[in-house]
Amino acid sequence: MEYVGEHLLPGQLGRLFVSLAFVGAVVAAIAYYFFIQNKQNSFKKLARVSFLVHVGSVFGIVLTLFYLLLSHYFEYDYVWKHSSMELPFKYVFSAFWEGQEGSFILWLFWHAVLGTILMFTAKKWEAPAMIVFALVQAFLASMILGIYPFGLKIGSSPFVLMRNVPENIGLPWTEVSDYLLRFPGFMDGTGLNPLLQNYWMTIHPPTLFLGFASTLVPFAFAMAALFNKEYKGWVKPAIPWAYFSVLILGVGILMGGAWAYEALSFGGFWAWDPVENSSLVPWIVMVGAAHLLLIVKNRKTGLTSAFFMTLLSFLLILYSTFLTRSGVLGDSSVHAFVDLGLSGQLLIYLLFFIVIAFGMFFYRYKGIPKSKKDDELSSREFWMFIGSLVLLIAAFQIIFSTSIPVINQLIGPEGLVPMMSDKMAPPLDAIDHYNSFQVPFSIVIALLIAFGQFLNYRHTSAKKFWKNISLSILVGAGITALFATAYDFWQEPLYLILLFTGIFATVSNIDYWLRIGRGNMSIGGASIAHVGFAMILIGSLISNAKKEVISETNVFLSEDLPSNENALLELADTVKLGQYMAIWNGMRDEDNKQFYDVTYYDTQADGSLKETFALEPFLQMSDQMGPTPNPSTKHYWNKDIYTHVTYSSYLEPRTDDGYSGEVEAEFNRGDTVIYEQHFIVMDSLQVNAAMNEETGEMAFLKLTAKMRIINVLGETYEVAPEYILDGNMLSHEDVYMEQQGFKIRFSDVNTENNKIKITLWTKVPEDEKPFIVMKAIVFPLINLLWAGCILMAFGTGIAIWQRVKREK
Numbered sequence: 001m002e003y004v005g006e007h008l009l010p011g012q013l014g015r016l017f018v019s020l021a022f023v024g025a026v027v028a029a030i031a032y033y034f035f036i037q038n039k040q041n042s043f044k045k046l047a048r049v050s051f052l053v054h055v056g057s058v059f060g061i062v063l064t065l066f067y068l069l070l071s072h073y074f075e076y077d078y079v080w081k082h083s084s085m086e087l088p089f090k091y092v093f094s095a096f097w098e099g100q101e102g103s104f105i106l107w108l109f110w111h112a113v114l115g116t117i118l119m120f121t122a123k124k125w126e127a128p129a130m131i132v133f134a135l136v137q138a139f140l141a142s143m144i145l146g147i148y149p150f151g152l153k154i155g156s157s158p159f160v161l162m163r164n165v166p167e168n169i170g171l172p173w174t175e176v177s178d179y180l181l182r183f184p185g186f187m188d189g190t191g192l193n194p195l196l197q198n199y200w201m202t203i204h205p206p207t208l209f210l211g212f213a214s215t216l217v218p219f220a221f222a223m224a225a226l227f228n229k230e231y232k233g234w235v236k237p238a239i240p241w242a243y244f245s246v247l248i249l250g251v252g253i254l255m256g257g258a259w260a261y262e263a264l265s266f267g268g269f270w271a272w273d274p275v276e277n278s279s280l281v282p283w284i285v286m287v288g289a290a291h292l293l294l295i296v297k298n299r300k301t302g303l304t305s306a307f308f309m310t311l312l313s314f315l316l317i318l319y320s321t322f323l324t325r326s327g328v329l330g331d332s333s334v335h336a337f338v339d340l341g342l343s344g345q346l347l348i349y350l351l352f353f354i355v356i357a358f359g360m361f362f363y364r365y366k367g368i369p370k371s372k373k374d375d376e377l378s379s380r381e382f383w384m385f386i387g388s389l390v391l392l393i394a395a396f397q398i399i400f401s402t403s404i405p406v407i408n409q410l411i412g413p414e415g416l417v418p419m420m421s422d423k424m425a426p427p428l429d430a431i432d433h434y435n436s437f438q439v440p441f442s443i444v445i446a447l448l449i450a451f452g453q454f455l456n457y458r459h460t461s462a463k464k465f466w467k468n469i470s471l472s473i474l475v476g477a478g479i480t481a482l483f484a485t486a487y488d489f490w491q492e493p494l495y496l497i498l499l500f501t502g503i504f505a506t507v508s509n510i511d512y513w514l515r516i517g518r519g520n521m522s523i524g525g526a527s528i529a530h531v532g533f534a535m536i537l538i539g540s541l542i543s544n545a546k547k548e549v550i551s552e553t554n555v556f557l558s559e560d561l562p563s564n565e566n567a568l569l570e571l572a573d574t575v576k577l578g579q580y581m582a583i584w585n586g587m588r589d590e591d592n593k594q595f596y597d598v599t600y601y602d603t604q605a606d607g608s609l610k611e612t613f614a615l616e617p618f619l620q621m622s623d624q625m626g627p628t629p630n631p632s633t634k635h636y637w638n639k640d641i642y643t644h645v646t647y648s649s650y651l652e653p654r655t656d657d658g659y660s661g662e663v664e665a666e667f668n669r670g671d672t673v674i675y676e677q678h679f680i681v682m683d684s685l686q687v688n689a690a691m692n693e694e695t696g697e698m699a700f701l702k703l704t705a706k707m708r709i710i711n712v713l714g715e716t717y718e719v720a721p722e723y724i725l726d727g728n729m730l731s732h733e734d735v736y737m738e739q740q741g742f743k744i745r746f747s748d749v750n751t752e753n754n755k756i757k758i759t760l761w762t763k764v765p766e767d768e769k770p771f772i773v774m775k776a777i778v779f780p781l782i783n784l785l786w787a788g789c790i791l792m793a794f795g796t797g798i799a800i801w802q803r804v805k806r807e808k
Contacts, residue, residue, distance in 0.1 A: 005180040006161065007073050010064055014159035015146070017060035021108070022141035024054030029134035032127045044127070051119060051130065054137060058112040061105055061144075065158055069095055074189050075180055077165050078102070078158040084191035086592075094201045095192050097209075100325055100342070101158035104143045106206060110213035111137055118217060125234065128224035129217075136216060139349045143342060156342060162186070194620035194628045200259035204252060208279060211249025212317050215286060217241040218293075219314035219357070222307055226360045231303060231368050235296045238310070240803050242290040245313075247796040249283045254789045265629040265644040267777050268544065269785070272434040277402040278320035284395040286313040288388035295381045298457055301371035302385055309388065311357045316399070318353055322346045328405050378462065380455035387448040394441040398434065401427065439498055442537055446501035449530040450476075450508045454516075472511045476504035487546045487780065495545055498537065505534035525799030532792025539785025543640075550578030550641075551776040557647075561773055566646055569598070570769040574609075577776050581609055584772055587650055594619040594627070596645050596772055600634075617645045617774065627651055640779045647773040659743045659761035666755040667705070675760055678740065679710040685756065701725040705746050705756055709737065721746035721758065 031047035034040075065078070069092050074080040082102070083095040097103045115133040122129050146157025163174040173179045180186045218238045225234035256276065257269035270276060289309035295302040322328075326343035375382040408423040427433030454460075454468050480500040483489070489496045513519060513527035551567035553575075569575050569584040576582075577600070585597040595618040601609035615632040622628060631644040654660040665673045667682035674680075683706045690700040703723040710716050722733035723746040735744040741763030748757040 001175070001177055003163075003180070004178040006075050007071070010068055010071075010073065011076060011159040011161065014061060014064040014068075015157060017057045017064060018141060018144055018146075018157065018159070021054050021057035021061060022138060022145060024050045024052075024057060025134045025138035025141055028054060029131050029138065032131045032134065036127050036131075047127070047130065047134075048119060051115065051134060054134070054141075055112040055116055058105075058108050062109055065096060065102065065105065066092070068159075072189070074186055075161055075163075076158075077160050077162045080162055080186070080189045082189070082192060084189040087189075087192055088197075090199070090202065091192055091197050094196045094198075094205075097205045098192060098196055099158070101144050101156055103205065103209065104140055105158070106209045107213060108137065108140045108144075110206075110210045111140065111216060114213055114217060118220070122221075122237070125221060125224045125237065128227045129220040132220040132223045133216065136353075139352070143345065143349075153342075154345065191622065194622040194625060195263060197620070198259060198263045200255060200262065204255040204259050207248060207255055208252030211245060211252040211283070212279075214241065214245035214248055215282060215314045215317050218245065218286075218289065218310045222310045223357065223360065226307070226364045229364065229367060231307075231364075232296070232300070235293050235303075235306065236807070239290070239293045239297060240800055240807070242286060242293055242310070243796055243800045243803070245286050246283065246290050247793060247800065249279070249286065250796070251789075251793050253279050253283060254793075258786070261631075261642075262633070263630060265631060265646075265775075267642065267644075267775065268547075268779075270540075272430045274402045274405075275324050277398050277434075278323050281395045281399045281402075282313050282316040282320060284391050284398075285309055285316055288391035288395075289313055291384050292388050295384050299375075299379075299381045300369075301375060301381060304365070304368050304370065305385065305388065307361060307368065309392065311361060315350075315354055315357060316395075318350045319399075322350050323402065323406070328409065376459050378455065378460040378465070380452060380457050380460070383448055383452055383455060387445060387452070390441055390444050390448075394438060394445075397437045397441075401433065439494055443494075443498050443501050446498070446505045446534055446537055449533065450501060450505035453509065453512045453527065453530070468512075468516065469508060472504060472508035475511075476500060476507045479503050479507065483542070487542055489545075492545070495541060498541055502534045502538040502541065506531050506538070509534070521798060522802050525795050525797070525802055528795030529792050529799060530795070532788045532790070532795055535784050535788030535791060537788075539782055539788055543779040543782035543785060546780050548578065548778045548780075549775070550580075550778055551643075551774055557773055561646055566773045566775050568771055568773055570771045573769075574601075578778065580612065582776075584774075587648070587770070587772075592621045593630075594621065594648065594650060596648065596774075598643065598774070600641075613641075615641075615643050617643050619645055619648065619651075635783075637783060638781060640782050641776065642779060643774055643776045645772050645774050649770045649772070654764060655743070655761060657743070658764050658766075660764050661762045663760045664747070665758050665760070666750060666753070667707075667758060668753075668755050671755075673758075676740070676742070676762060677712055678742075679708075680758075680760075681708045681710065682706075682756075683708060698725075699727060703746065703749070703756070705758065707744075707758075709740070709742075711740075719744055723747075723749065723756075 028047045028050035031043045031050055035043035035047060068076055068079050069083050070089075072079070072083070072085060078099055078101060082098045083092065087095060095102075097106045111133065115130065115137065118133065119126060119130055143155045144157055145155035146160055147154050162168055163179070168174060173183055176182060218241050221234040221238040221241070225231055253276075256279070260266070260271070261269040286309075289306060289312075292302050292306040292309055296306050322343075326346050328343070375385070404424050404426045411423060450472070451465075451469055454465055477500065480496075480503050483499060483503065484496055489499055509527040509530040513524050517523045517527065549565050551565060553563045553566060553568045555563065555568050557563055557566055557568065567575055567577060567582075569582065571584060571586060574581050574583050580600040580602065583599050583601070585599060588595050588597070595616050597614065597616055599614045600612045602612045604610050613634045615634055617632040618630050619627040620630055627648075629644040629646065631642055633643070634641040652660045653662060663675065665675070665680070667673065667680075669682055669684060671682045672679055686704040686706065688700075688702040688704070689698060691697070692699040701724070704720050705722075707719050707721070708716050709719060717737065717740075719735040719737070721735045721744050724731045724733065732745050732747065736742075737744070743761040743763070745759045746756060747759040749755075750757060
C-alpha cells in the first residue's frame with residue numbers, strides 16, 4: 001500500500017547513517033587490530049578512514065533527527081512522542097534527547113568528537129586506544145539500529161514510522177492509506193514532558209553526556225597500556241583527560257541539581273534519587289583515579305590502584321546506563337527511562353567491557369610495577385591514596401544501596417541465587433539513609449583536602465607542617481564557632497564536625513595558595529578547586545540541615561498535604577509565612593501555565609505592612625502529566641525563599657451551573673454508595689424503548705434509574721435521573737437536590753459489567769473564595785553551594801590548563 005503524506009526519505013537517510021556508523025566503528029576496530037599485528041600503514045589508513053566515516057555518519061544521524069523534529073513529521077514515532085506543534089524552538093534540543101534513542105545519539109556524538117581528537121593526538125597510543133573507542137561506538141550504534149534478525153530485537157530506532165512500531169502493526173488505522181490526513185491524532189505530537197521545558201534541560205544533558213563520554217579516554221589509555229604492556233607511559237597523557245572528566249561530569253551533575261532546584265517541587269537540589277546517584281558514583285571514582293594518577297606521575301607508586309579506579313570509572317558509567325535504561329529502576333526513580341526491550345543488549349554491553357577490562361587487568365596484574373617500599377605516613381602520596389580509598393568506599397555505599405532493585409531480581413527462586421529468598425528492602429527515607437553514611441565520608445575528605453597540600457611528597461617535617469597549618473586551624477575554629485552559634489549546630493556533633501572540616505578546608509587552601517604559593521596561578525588550580533568543594537559541603541550542610549518550612553496552617557488539608565508544611569491562602573486574604581505576611585493576588589493563564597501571584601510584606605515598627613518582594617509559582621498544565629508544580633524563588637545573598645503551589649481550587653472543574661467535585665460511581669440493582677455523608681441506593685432500572693418499523697433498529701431509548709438518597713438522620717429522598725438516546729442524539733435528565741447541594745446525572749452504561757454510571761457534583765457556595773495551598777521553605781546560605789560549584793569548576797579548569805601548558 002502506498003501511504004499519502006509520509007516523508008520517507010529523511011527516515012531512510014537516518015537508518016542508512018545508523019548502519020554506516022555501526023559498520024564504520026566495527027571496521028575501524030578490526031583495521032586497528034591488524035595494524036598492531038602487522039605494522040602496515042595501509043591498515044592504519046583504513047582504520048582512520050573507517051572511523052571518520054563513522055564520525056560523519058553520527059553527525060548525519062544528529063542532523064537528520066533534528067530535521068524531523070523541526071519539520072514536525074509526526075508520522076515518525078520518536079517525533080510524535082517527544083514534540084508537538086506548540087513546542088517552542090528553544091526546547092527542540094530537550095525533545096531531541098528526552099527519549100532513550102536521542103540520548104544514545106548524544107552519547108555517540110560526544111564519543112565521535114573525543115575519538116577524533118584522540119585519533120590525531122594519541123601518537124603511539126592511537127591504535128590500541130582507538131580499538132577501545134571503536135568497540136564502544138559499535139555497541140552504542142547497535143542501540144539505535146532497530147533491526148530484528150531471526151526475531152531478535154537489536155536496538156530501537158528513532159527513525160521508525162509509527163505504523164511500523166511493533167505494538168501498532170495490524171491496527172485498523174495502519175490499513176488506511178491517508179491515515180495522516182484522516183486521523184487528527186497524527187496532526188500533532190504528544191509534546192515534551194513539562195518538567196523538561198526548562199533552559200537547564202537544554203544544557204544539562206549535553207554537558208552530562210560529555211562528562212560520561214570523557215571517562216572513556218582515560219579508560220582507553222589504561223586498556224592500551226595493559227594491551228601493550230607499557231604500564232607507565234599512559235599516565236602522562238591520561239592525567240589531563242582524567243581531570244577534564246572530573247570537571248565536565250561534575251559540572252553536568254551540578255547543572256542537574258540546579259535544574260531540580262529550579263524546576264522540581266520536592267524542595268531542594270538533591271534527593272539521592274537512583275538516577276542522580278548513578279551519575280554521581282562514576283564522578284566520585286574518577287576524582288579518586290585522577291588523584292592516584294598524580295601520585296604515579298610524581299612518585300611512581302600506586303600504579304595498580306590507578307589502573308583499577310580508572311577502569312572502574314568508565315565501567316560504572318556503563319552500569320549506570322544499565323540501571324537507568326533497563327527499566328529495573330522504574331518503581332524507585334521518577335527519572336529512569338522505561339524499558340524499550342534493550343535490557344538484554346545493555347547487559348551484554350556491560351558484561352563485555354567488564355570481562356575485557358578486568359580480565360586484562362588481572363591477566364597483566366603481576367607485570368604491573370609495584371612500589372618497592374611503603375609510603376611514609378607524613379607523605380602527601382600516602383594521604384592522597386587514603387583519600388582515594390575513602391572515595392571508593394563512599395561510591396560503593398551509594399551504588400550498593402542504589403542497586404537494591406537489581407539485587408532483589410538476582411535472589412529468590414527465580415533469580416541467580418535461588419537459595420536466598422529474603423529480598424532487601426529499599427531505604428524508607430533515602431535522604432536520611434544516604435546522609436548517615438556520606439556525612440562521615442565527607443568529613444574525612446574535607447579533612448584530607450584541608451591539610452593535604454601542606455604535605456610534601458616522600459616526607460614532611462612535623463615541625464614545619466604544624467607551623468604552616470596552625471593558623472588555618474585557629475581561623476577555621478573561630479569561623480566555625482560563629483557559624484555554629486548563628487545556625488545552632490552545637491547540639492549536633494556530627495554536623496558540627498562537618499562544618500568545621502569544611503571551613504577548615506576552605507581557609508587552609510586559601511592560606512596555602514596566598515601565603516605559601518604566593519598567589520601563583522600555576523599551583524592555584526588545585527587550591528581553588530578544593531575551596532569550591534569545601535564550600536559545596538558547607539552550603540549543602542547549612543541549607544539542608546537548617547532549612548525552615550515557613551508555610552503552615554491550622555486547617556486540616558489532606559493526608560497528602562500536611563498542615564505543618566503547607567499554608568492555605570484564600571484570594572486577597574493575608575497569611576503569615578514566617579517573618580512575612582503574604583497575600584495571594586490571583587491566578588493568570590499564560591501558555592498552558594497557571595501563574596499564582598503572591599506578594600510578601602514585612603511588618604514595620606508602626607504595624608504597617610511594606611511590600612518586600614513578589615513570587616510567581618506556577619502550575620504547568622499538560623495532558624501527559626496533569627498539573628505540574630514549578631517553584632518560584634526569591635534569592636538573597638544569605639538565603640533563598642523557595643515556594644511552590646501544591647494545590648489550587650482552580651484545578652477543580654466546575655460546571656456552568658456552579659457545581660464542582662465531579663465523582664463517578666457504578667451501580668447495579670441493590671448497590672449502595674456513600675457520597676458526602678449520604679447513602680445512595682440503586683433500586684431499579686426502568687427501560688422505555690421504541691423501534692423503527694422500517695429498519696428494525698432502535699429509534700428511541702430512555703433509561704431511568706430509580707434511586708434513594710438517605711442522610712445520616714434516616715431521611716429518604718427518591719430521585720430518578722434519566723439517560724436518553726433519541727436516534728444519534730444523547731441527552732441526560734439531571735436531578736438537582738437543592739437542599740443537599742447535589743447534582744446527579746445518569747451518565748453512561750458500562751456494557752462490560754452491565755452496570756450504570758452515575759456522576760455526582762456538589763454545589764459550590766456562592767461566597768466560597770478561590771484558594772491555593774502553597775509550600776514555602778527558607779534555605780539559608782545556599783549561595784555558598786552555588787559559589788562553590790563555580791569555584792570547583794574554575795579551579796579544575798585552571799589545573800588542566802596549567803598541566804597542558806607544562807606538558808607542551
